[in-house]
Amino acid sequence: MIYKRFELGNEIEFTAIIDNKFKSSSLAVYFITELNEKTAAVNNLGISILTVSSSQYRTYASLCEKLSELYGAGLGSLARKKGDAQILGLRASWLDNKYALNGEDINGEMRRLLQSCIFEPNISGKEFDPDSFNIVKKDLIDRIDGELNQKRSYAISQAAKTAFKGEPAECTGYGSREAAAEATSGDALSAYHELMKTARIEVYYVSPNEDSSFAEMFAEGFKDIERAPRKASVRNHSPLKPESVTVSEEFDVNQCKMVLAFKTDSDDKYALKMLSIIYGEMPFSKLFLSVREKLSLCYYCTSTSISAKGTFFVDSGIERCNIDKARDEILAQLEEIKKGNITDEEIESSLMALDNAILQIGDTPSSYISWFFDCFSDGQYITPEEHFEKFKAVTKEKIIEAANSLKLDTVYLMLDKEVQEQ
Amino acid sequence: MNKEIITSPRTGDSCIHVKHKSGLDIYICEMQGFNSIEALFGTKYGSVNTMFKTAADKDYTTVPEGIAHFLEHKLFENEDCGVFELYAKTGASCNAFTTFDKTCYTFSCSKNYEENLKILLDFVRKPYFTDENVDKEMGIIEQEIKMTNDNPEWLVFFNMLSGMYHSHPVKIDIAGTVESISHIDADLLYRCYNTFYDLNNMVLSIAGNISADKVLEICDSCLSPCADKGLETVFPDEPDDIVKPEIREKQPVGASIFHLGYKCTAKNGLERLKDIAAASTASALLSDPALPMCERLLKEEIINSTFGGEVFYGDNYFTVIFSGESDKPEIIREALFEEIDRLVSEGIREKDFQRIKKSSYGMMILELNNVESVANMMLNAHIDDVGPYDAIEVLSALTSDDVIDYMRRELRRDRCVLSIIEKEA
Known part of the structure; x- marks a missing residue:
């Protein structure tokens, strides 16, 4: 594997990973900006529209036609949050030229297509092409409306909303329905120009072949853009509420959901991750063995450490009559860790699981991109091996310390309407 | 050994x-x-x-x-x-x-x-x-x-x-x-x-x-x-016809969704693989945003980017399914009926057929790029009683006439079921 990282412009970095085992190339362009309720939706629209048409392919139909001619090349957008920052982006992947049946230059064609999508968008006067805009606007509103379709992720999202109330991370990475409904095509174009000017931009290119043409294309594209980058803060610990808050909603559901959000003042993300594995991320974790296997209360009960926000979530799907029992057990298992009841085997198993996962970085183009983007977000460029060494250095005492730093902040409950009426 | x-x-x-x-x-x-x-x-x-x-x-x-x-x-x-x-x-x-x-x-x-x-x-x-x-x-x-x-x-x-x-x-x-x-x-x-x-x-x-x-x-x-x-x-005897053409249910959802499926003839082994290639190509054509039907439905805001087609099959069952989010799935059903009739009578443009075929070929190559996909591909092929790389060969031999023939035989209006999950009032 060959790794190169260099600056393309003011706060614009290009990372190239050349690995000849792959049969395809991938590109990801991330725009990192402040997360804000007012701008999140329109920022999202201003970037996602780049994957719907361009000055070269003026309709979604013509762009899709070209992508399928290029052996089903993929092009999509993303909008999410990381800590208090909004991450917007484009992702593309395409087959390597050696698999083209008729000698087509898939790589060159994709470079020209992406250049057109990113730097020569489909503009009509002072707005994006209205037809293209309507497609992405409907998609965004439908996505927001559809949040409730996925009950588990909806519950976690609602818990985050309460846990991070008053902070940028209160809103989702893709924006609110109201803001999306109000956004115009002109607003989206302004957001695009603003992001090209002010966002921190990270470009990742993973390919089986060394090829400088993509870096050159980006350097050329950004050459005439007057950059004035604004720093977006990813890591901001969320303050603990004076008293824990419980919120609940009622739906006609078969299973209730419970999400507990804990806050921590600890900055030791390695100890917090080790704690999370021992507590609830794996089938050997305490929550799996107790809440699921011993008490048969649930199918899943897992923990997640969001170190950028100093927050720790535990979520489970349970019967309404078992909510108190499950919550008591979840808290009791945390108390056990706080008291030091962690075995050497639990620590060893956690390290083994991490070692296995870390060694798999680089087996897919997306795993390379995630790894290097996490390095950027954490401001720490280390190798996966060095990353693992940091986990190995976490002592039992540090894990106990991390557990003792957790304080319950928010409880979210999705309740079964029918049962409550009884 | x-x-x-x-x-x-x-x-x-x-x-x-x-x-x-x-x-x-x-x-x-x-x-x-x-x-x-x-x-x-x-x-x-x-x-x-x-x-x-x-x-x-x-x-x-x-x-x-x-x-x-x-x-x-x-x-x-x-x-x-x-x-x-x-x-x-x-x-x-x-x-x-x-x-x-x-x-x-x-x-x-x-x-x-x-x-x-x-x-x-x-x-x-x-x-x-x-x-x-x-x-x-x-x-x-x-x-x-x-x-x-x-x-x-x-x-x-x-x-x-x-x-x-x-x-x-x-x-x-x-x-x-x-x-x-x-x-x-x-x-x-x-x-x-x-x-x-x-x-x-x-x-x-x-x-x-x-x-x-x-x-x-x-x-x-x-x-x-x-x-x-x-x-x-063994499986119970299954008639060729469907039970009922439309099923609606209200649920606590934010977006209404639908599945529209065609009940098709179920085969085994290589014959089934040929049907999969023809059915997949038909479903890709019928859900292709590059073609006029989807372009129109997108413009009229009947569908969004979640609209897609797939093939679902196993022992004694085979269906072609179109799914997505929509408040008006009946319009999608009508559009599909008309588009299938049109393609069966007018044929598929060779350019579109070759483009969809290339796209399917690209997806198959990408599958070979990933350890997990390769392990799954070998196992699934065995369960389906075909070789691990047969799908690529069958796809290569597929013609647009095969796809038209498949649509004529299998994508029948009287074998179509529309299932809808609607938002609660």
Whole structure:
């Protein structure tokens, strides 16, 4: 594997990973900006529209036609949050030229297509092409409306909303329905120009072949853009509420959901991750063995450490009559860790699981991109091996310390309407 | 023991197939440059196999719905310890899944694959069922069933199947119902285990950073010959027609969703693979945003980017499904009816056909780029009774006339079921 990282412009970095085992190339362009309720939706629209048409392919139909001619090349957008920052982006992947049946230059064609999508968008006067805009606007509103379709992720999202109330991370990475409904095509174009000017931009290119043409294309594209980058803060610990808050909603559901959000003042993300594995991320974790296997209360009960926000979530799907029992057990298992009841085997198993996962970085183009983007977000460029060494250095005492730093902040409950009426 | 090397003439990729002396079919793909290892140990036993007999039985046995999935859960508990405990010591990530036509036990790792493989081959062949541990699992699976019953994508799919199939068990949820699993006990689990977990009915698929010789050495040491039990599975007679053309249900959802499926003729082996190629190409054409029908529906805001087509098939069932989010799925149904009629009468533009074919070819190559996909591809091909790389060859031979012929024969208005999950008022 060959790794190169260099600056393309003011706060614009290009990372190239050349690995000849792959049969395809991938590109990801991330725009990192402040997360804000007012701008999140329109920022999202201003970037996602780049994957719907361009000055070269003026309709979604013509762009899709070209992508399928290029052996089903993929092009999509993303909008999410990381800590208090909004991450917007484009992702593309395409087959390597050696698999083209008729000698087509898939790589060159994709470079020209992406250049057109990113730097020569489909503009009509002072707005994006209205037809293209309507497609992405409907998609965004439908996505927001559809949040409730996925009950588990909806519950976690609602818990985050309460846990991070008053902070940028209160809103989702893709924006609110109201803001999306109000956004115009002109607003989206302004957001695009603003992001090209002010966002921190990270470009990742993973390919089986060394090829400088993509870096050159980006350097050329950004050459005439007057950059004035604004720093977006990813890591901001969320303050603990004076008293824990419980919120609940009622739906006609078969299973209730419970999400507990804990806050921590600890900055030791390695100890917090080790704690999370021992507590609830794996089938050997305490929550799996107790809440699921011993008490048969649930199918899943897992923990997640969001170190950028100093927050720790535990979520489970349970019967309404078992909510108190499950919550008591979840808290009791945390108390056990706080008291030091962690075995050497639990620590060893956690390290083994991490070692296995870390060694798999680089087996897919997306795993390379995630790894290097996490390095950027954490401001720490280390190798996966060095990353693992940091986990190995976490002592039992540090894990106990991390557990003792957790304080319950928010409880979210999705309740079964029918049962409550009884 | 013969090692058969199977090579794709189109891509040059290859894998090894061995019919092991134990009766087990083994597929191995050494993938240079990758660190991961993915293994699947599967049996041709899924939720649809509710009626069966072996050569030793006089009559067919009928078992409760959801028992294959229940059995999958229970195999993770050995007499002396849990399987998760064993894998915790090696660092591998282990899992299992039950589908309509198979149950698979998997591990993924980047170290200690030899030890992980020994654990896999061992625990799947060591059932330990007691009434106590069956009772304990009941609560966990009940919660899994309730969780999926709150998933509108799952509901809209099963509602479509119940509108399509009169008696085929594919219309029943893989995990069964809270009621059906209450009839499961340790004896029934042993009955099913002893019937289907016969190495002659099973397959091992392993890909990644491995040595084929080492894998075979481990299989030699762990597996002894298994007598073929002469397993027979049967399905109730299923008429060609559908049960009802439209099913609506209200649910607490934010966006209304639909599944529109065509009940098609079910075949086996290579003939089915040819149907899959034709049906997939038809569904890709009919859901292609580059073509006028979808372009119009997008512009009129009837569909969004979630609209797509797929093929769903298995033993004695085969459907072509269109799905997505929409408040007006009836308009999509009409548009599809008209577009199919138009394509059948006017034909497919060769340019569009070749473009869709190239796109499908690209997807197949990408599948070979990933350790997990390769392991799954080899196992699925075996379960489907075809070779691992046959799909690429069948696709290459496909013509636009084959697709038109398929649409004419199979995408019939009177075999179409529309299932809708609507927002509650």
